[in-house]
Amino acid sequence: MRVGLDYRTVGTSPQSGISRQVYALEAALRTLPGIELERFTVAPLGDETRLQAHCPAWGCAKTAMHQPHNRLRFEAGFLPQALREKRIDLYISTFNMGLPLPPKPKGMRSVVLLHDLFQITLNNYHANRLKALIYKTSDRLSISYAVHSADRVWTPSQYSADETVRLFPKAAGKVRVLPNQVDGFIELAADLTARQLPPRYWLLVGTRELRKNVPFLVEAWQQARSLSPAVPELVLVGSLDHLPEAQRSLPGIRALSGVSDAELHALYRQAARLWQPSYAEGFGLPVIEALSVGTPVAVASGTSLDEITPPSAPRFSPTDGPALVQLMLALSDQVDEDSPEQRRLWAQRYNPLAYRQRLAELIEELK
The missing domain is CATH 3.40.50.2000 (Glycogen Phosphorylase B;)
Incomplete structure (x- = not known):
């Protein structure tokens, strides 16, 4: 053929x-x-x-x-x-x-x-x-x-x-x-020392498209962080230019651009959790990439994220801000729901x- x-x-x-x-x-x-x-x-x-x-x-x-x-x-x-x-x-x-x-x-x-x-x-x-x-x-x-x-x-x-x-x-x-x-990462994880990241952070990958719903997540994160010092800092892979101006200078938030595959590998591995707040998603590549290195995830419900994410992973409404704040507070010091090996095994189906x-x-x- x-x-x-x-x-x-x-x-x-x-x-x-x-x-x-x-x-x-x-x-x-x-x-x-x-x-x-x-x-x-x-x-x-x-x-x-x-x-x-x-x-x-x-x-x-x-x-x-x-x-x-x-x-x-x-x-x-x-x-x-x-x-x-x-x-x-x-x-x-x-x-x-x-x-x-x-x-x-x-x-x-x-x-x-x-x-x-x-x-x-x-x-x-x-x-x-x-x-x-x-x-x-x-x-x-x-x-x-x-x-x-x-x-x-x-x-x-x-x-x-x-x-x-x-x-x-x-x-x-x-x-x-x-x-x-989803290939997983072939290159070894990079040394992120020069990026000067906090010792503990939550991660979000991709900021440009409206459907990624990033301002919604940042607003909930800001509120949760004001209520509890246990809520980690937030690292975005992308640009702050796609956020409302008031969110770009919030303490504890930073964006990384020009990230190599080796750096992305390290960012996933070192993150306390990946968040995916999209209200419309056809697949959700960052979720599988995070799971492939054993990192826990939390995703918005209602689209393809429901089917590609382990059933035990936390889910939240992409429109209910107060509920997301409560989830963030609960997850800020909660023991992970699965083991890293269980998450890596789930990612193998892709x-x-x-x-x-x-x-x-x-x-x-x-x-």
Whole structure:
């Protein structure tokens, strides 16, 4: 089977969570017998990516690959013919949309990886309202087309699968769950001495997106800390710029940017607990990363975090601030609910072997 893989996210943001899943998918496909893999993307003229993937004759800046007009040019003007020429049997789009527009190559099957639907169900950061409207309309049309035209829709969680069926009921029969792969950390944990961290801290990873609900957690943490000196300081991986101005200078809060994988490994290992307050989450990578090194977690309820987190881990409403304050006070000096080994074992269900086994089942279904 000749498989084509949409590689555009790797060019745009090679370290993003979606790109990490593209790498995982690519590596797993290469281990399956009878699979020949080809990459398809767009790249700037002269870029080395053109030596590693099939690209159109025209180029564009890496930051412009996902602009609506460039997507249309790639998916309508280049991809259908390129897939026919390379005799692709199965094409996998990797970023919620991006399948080739008609005419579809005869006999080719297609899959869309639908990480979540927040592009069309939630408000996102854009420069202005007009740009937000253009992107939301474009994304809605593109995702709708991908879901309806794909032979299969793969989602990383049952939550995302259920949301897909809720919004696109006719797609119910072709939605499948392919949980994300979480590799764990290969590099040794870094020495964080230069970061001058407190001896005990709580950790939160990712601050930019509104759905991460960071100001809500910071507000509850501030109140809990004012009530008890046992509440640890709070370390954010990201930027304070996405917090309300009044929260950026709170005593006991700090943000770290430019964090390497080795530093992130150390941050997880040394944290007293990871908090994930998202009110919308398609998977929740930081939760599994923390569990993989034995660190306890506490998560907001109501989305995919419910299914990827051990049943014994504390949960809280993403809207009930007073209840979260009480939970923080209770957890500030409470003995952990599980052992580090139990948490590491839970995280193993998302390791590369588990991912390859599930992917092999889904590929076999399409043969």
